[in-house]
Amino acid sequence: MLRNYFKIAIRNLRKHVGFTFINIFGLAVGLACCLLITLYVVDELSFDRFHAKADRIYRINSDIKFGGNDMKMAVSPDPVGPTLKQDYPQVEQFVRLHERGTWLVKPAGSATNLREEHITFADSTVFDVFTLPLVSGDPKRALASPNTVVISESAAKRHFGKQDAMGKTLVFDNKQAFKVTGVMRDMPTNSHFHSDFLLAMLNDDYPWGQWLSNNHYSYIVLREGVDYKQFEKNFDAVIEKYVGPQALQAIGSTMDQFRKAGNRYQFWLMPITDIHLHSKQQIEFLPAGDIQYVYIFSAVALFILLIACINFMNLATARSANRAKEVGVRKVLGSERQQLIGQFMAESVLMTVLAMILALLMVAAAIPFFNTIAAKELSIQSLLSPYLLPILVVLPVAVGLLAGSYPAFFLSSFKPISVLKGRINVSLKNVSLRSGLVVFQFMMSVILIVGTIIVYRQITYIQHKNLGFRRDQVLTINDVYALGKQAETFKQEVLRLPGVVSGSVSGFLPTPSSRTDNSFFPEGQVDQRNAVSMQAWGVDHDYVKTLGMQIVQGRDFSREFGSDSTAVILNETAARLFGGQNGIIGKRIMSFDDPTLKSFKTYTVIGVVKNFHFESLRRNIGALGLVMDANSGAASFRLSSTDLPALVSQIESKWKELAPGQPFNYAFMEEAFDNMYRAEQRVGTIALTFAALAILIACLGLFGLAAFMAEQRTKEIGVRKVLGASVVSIIGLLSKDFLKLVLIAILIASPIAWYAMSQWLNDFAYRIDIDWWVFALAGVLATVVALLTVSFQSVKAALMDPVKSLRSE
Structure with missing residues (x-):
């Protein structure tokens, strides 16, 4: 019996090649997305589990x-x-x-x-x-x-x-x-x-x-x-x-x-x-992951798989009119309903197995691209692990049974007398269910579109926000300590090059790194009530000028003042914690000078620098002081040249003259800043990719429902055309039903997307507002896609010769 089921299933699939391809392709895309995200999630959950203890x-x-x-x-x-x-x-x-x-x-x-x-x-x-x-x-x-x-x-x-x-x-x-x-x-x-x-x-x-x-x-x-x-x-x-x-x-x-x-x-x-x-801790070894993304992508995998299954259901029921007579004849010849259900389930499982094979080929082709955007080292071989191999076996069967259950019960329920007379009873309940499935598909699509737009807007906001310093065309050279006593010589040699505006040597740059705070006190007031937890950066005279920072009160370091060796420039946050900017210039502050906490070093405040971001925009700007200190960790040069590669090459030549055998390692500050938000950029790219795939699968489902509705209303369209209805009016008649479904999906999706993205933005101390136009844009995109999808079937039905649809009456 089972052999017969699959034999008939293969015959039916070969008979309708176009329908078969669309259905298998939709399922394959859904399964491929699910497998890719499964690999990603399993990898994220596997961290540090290789330790025996x-x-x-x-x-x-x-x-x-x-x-x-x-x-x-x-x-x-x-x-x-x-x-x-x-x-x-x-x-x-x-x-x-x-x-x-x-x-x-x-x-x-x-x-x-x-x-x-x-x-x-x-x-x-x-x-x-x-x-x-x-x-x-x-x-x-x-x-x-x-x-x-x-x-x-x-x-x-x-x-x-x-x-x-x-x-x-x-x-x-x-x-x-x-x-x-x-x-x-x-x-x-x-x-x-x-x-x-x-x-x-x-x-x-x-x-x-x-x-x-x-x-x-x-x-x-x-x-x-x-x-x-x-x-x-x-x-x-x-x-x-x-x-x-x-x-x-x-x-x-x-x-x-x-x-x-x-x-x-x-x-x-x-x-x-x-x-x-x-972990939400500061000073992590490496940038941590986020369990939220695991939850989000797990949900996306599930929803895309559900959308693919819904797509299958809609396409299968859309073909119901073509298979109604088959069901009627088989029932007249003695087939039981259970046998028909088994037949349709067999077809469904066979299609799902074929879709899984195609999905594996898609995953193999997509993994290099996915690894690039997700910064992973996943491989197709991981699917053969003891944890994932059972999924490859069970998933196509489970999806086949799930996706084929509704069409099987729906098609096997046709009454033979009605279908052989050409009358198929499509109940309101069945229509409502299919409409609800389409609403669900587009609801998830709208949520993914809104999420993608907001992620990209937040990244754009970060990239263009005024950070309080200029990071454009600032070249940073690492490991300057390898020059030894010639670090200052190297700086002066580079400054002589045309196109180099200014330069500074310092171990501290306004990009995230492992730095710790020290406790500072007003002079003579070493008490917890007066303590200010503050970072102290050792810089040189040209640091503020090179990085384009703004002194809002007092002055910058100057070689004309020998006393600047014990001076400090506070940022606005530190000035506020020390009692405010009024009277801050000339104030003396002190900090422990040795690990035994017995001696102090005292600094005189000579200026206040405008707050600048030196950590991720997830955090508020903390207290910071700039002090004079010979720290040759890195050199920064502000450049002004139309030929940056040539200028960098000249700087490298100066380096090799003074430090032969030492690696010349450089980066532009813009790149270092962007690296902080690579995770968000990856999430945005992944979300955009899966949003596009979800919309593609949803459109296939909508295509199926449009075909189904056109088939059910063939005679109605014929009557309307005979009575003088125009092609445009018929297209509008068929399209408005789908537009209602998309509108309902937008209304349901908008508050869900708003809540989800508000939670994501809460991780940032500096963030965008969620504007109404984001939801309007997502709605317009979904509506346009829906219209383009159903227009083919609508035009096809509207142009049909009414004689063909009415000649059986």
């Missing part, structure tokens, strides 16, 4: 409110991990990571450096906590001694080629030598941190034991059966015992007084498997 590893986060700043950080004090291991038997192990950032690295004896970005100091226990397999070396001893380093296989190939890296020496920043004591496999891409170099923590030049400084990523492994939420309750005692004495020494307040003043100092645990998607 992933279910017991927790990161210690810090939550601090002090000095006008509310900081939720992924880092914590350096002693917290060892202290928890020592005081609490529930802690099995701990590890600290201290990100070093970028260093110049070369093998001993080589004259050429490579710029390496993923360098981290780590405790020797790193291999006890994380699953980072070594291909060479002993994980128990690899980082137990000073001047040792474990490198990744990729790093070993870069620096030593095919030679064995074990026992070799690497020189960092042309001065510090480390012996390679281990080679580890490259860290998986689905990890919340990546490192090609793990340096012994014993070499980290850091003032240890500072409970008030948060600079380390600290992780603990809890023993089996320990509830981490219960364990968190111990942090109050830890803070009282260890943080309290240092706070009392620094600001003269007990922790109780500290809290009563409205301040906060807390630790809490985050499961390592939650970090990538759920």
